[in-house]
Amino acid sequence: MKNWISNPSSKQTSTVVIMLILATSGVLLYDAAHQDFPAEGVSHPSQAAAADGWVVALDTNESGELSAVIIDVESGDTFVKVTGTNIDGNQSQWGLANAPTEVLISENHAVVWQGHIIKTIRFDNPLAEMDSRLTEPLYEDVILLDSDEHHANLFTLLDGEIYSLKTIDEEHEKVPEITDSDVELLDGQGNTLAWVTGSSPLTANLMVLDDVHKSISVTVNATSSQPMDDEVEVLTGAKVDYANATITGISFDENHLIAEVNLSAVTRLVLVDLESGDQRIIGDPLFPVSNPSVSNGLVAWQHQQFLTSLEPTPVTLDWDVAYHVISQNQTYPLHVEDDLNQTEPQVMKNHIVWLQDSGGEDPPEVRIYALEETIEQYSSRTLQVAIILLIPLLTLWMIQKQRERLVETISLTRIESEVE
Known part of the structure; x- marks a missing residue:
């Protein structure tokens, strides 16, 4: 041991070099496999929304008061706004005991909606006083x-009809171009509304609200093969019900629409190319899926992969999140395998955001996944130290090798001389 330290050989030096390379590779591999990180400034999140580089999370203090934590993902800047609402949704003064709370987000605004209260945040001035609106009807x-205006561009669903809320001071008015009176699902993105009616539960209607209102309707097909449907029945004890299939969730951008279709025994995701009309099922058609989000050529969702409803296990009962690259037709996990619930994924330009349960008494986290591979500071420092150490170690190894070859040559020459 003493000789190894005082007079190391090239073999011992090469062992150190290999160990250093393996250790550095391990750190970098771990970093590459853990591209997600918790959102800063959020301690007890109940919900989050993400779009165009912004994340808005609803945070709860010990008294149950809700604050909106506004995060600029690229810069890391965080702003906090007290919403004046409570997590229990108590609006008993208007006859509403437990109003659900939802956070909505667009390019320039975010909205906190709780029962009869709508509060608006402007991203151009996150610390400005929130616009507040009290609505007489309770919207569905x-x-x-x-x-681009000061006020948010809001649309609502009430008694099966779609209304516009133009300004804080004006009452809602029906959207005249939409004549459907049995709307059951409403969504929106950019400057486009999307809705599904009770009379056509497998048709998604889209209307672009430009100067010239353009509209299209897409009927989705969630049919899989008969062997797949038979396997679903084995796993769930129920038949796939195409006759009563219904779209229960939609997300879309300029190029694609993703529909979540409830088939009683299972839910499936249907991806539609809005230009060509081509459709395909993404994700595994055997297992439950939910909360799809599509943007910038990616689709994210939550699923219960390998769940056998008749014999569930803790590992398969938890929700996991995954994402799909449309151009590659490939699906990838967003996190390492665990027994925690990951839900409500939302695709941004360079990131994907979701909620992650702690699995215990600790509050959940808002997780942010970087789509572009990044090297954390500890990995960067490890790499720098490794490079600094490798240069002298490799130099020492070459000197040792030369010296050992010289010694070996001299020894051979001496032996040959003695033999002669």
């Missing part, structure tokens, strides 16, 4: 579209 749904 509220949708936020992009707007």
Whole structure:
């Protein structure tokens, strides 16, 4: 041991070099496999929304008061706004005991909607006082579209009809171009509304709200093969019900629409190319899926992969999140395998955001996944140290090798001389 330290051989030096390379590779591999990180400034999140580089999370303090934590993902800047609402949704003064709370987001605004209260945040001035609106009707749904104006561009669903909320001071007015009176699902993105009616539960209707209102309708097909449907029945004890299939969730951008279709025994995701009309099922058609989000050529969703409903296990009962690269037709996991619930994924330009349960008494986290591979500071420092150490070690190894070859040559020459 003493000789190894005082007079190391090239073999011992090469062992050190290999160990250094393996250790550095391990750190970099771990970093590459853990591209997600928790959102800063959020301690007890109940919900989050993400779009165009912004994340808005609803955070709860010990008294149950809700704050909106506004995060600029690229810069890391964080702003906090007290919403004046409570997590229990108590609006008993208007006859509403437990109003659900939802956060909506668009290019320039975010909205906190709770029962009869709608509060608006402007991203151009996150610390400005929130616009507040008290609505007399209790809307079934509220949708936020992009707007360059001071006020948010809001649309609502009430008694099967779609209304516009133009300004804080004006009452809602029906969207005249939409004549459907049995709307059951409403969504929106950019400057486009999307809806599904009870009379056509497998048709997604889209209307672009430009100067000239353009609209299209897409009927989705969630049919899989008979062997697949038979396997679903084995796993769940129920038949795939195409006759009563219904779209229960939609997400879309300029190029694609993703529909979540409820088939009683299972839910499936259907991806539609809005230009060509081509459709395909993504994800595994055997297992439950939910909460799809599509943007910038990617689709993210939550699923219960390998769940056998008749014999569930803790590992398969938890929700996991994955994403799909449309151009590659390939699906990838967003996190390492665990027994935690990951839900509500949302695709941004360079990131994907979701909620992750702690698995215990600790509060959940808002997780942010970087789509572009990044090297954490500890990995960067490890790499720098490794390079600094490798240069002298490799130099020492070459000197040792030369010296050992010289010694070996001299020894051979001496032996040959003695033999002669």
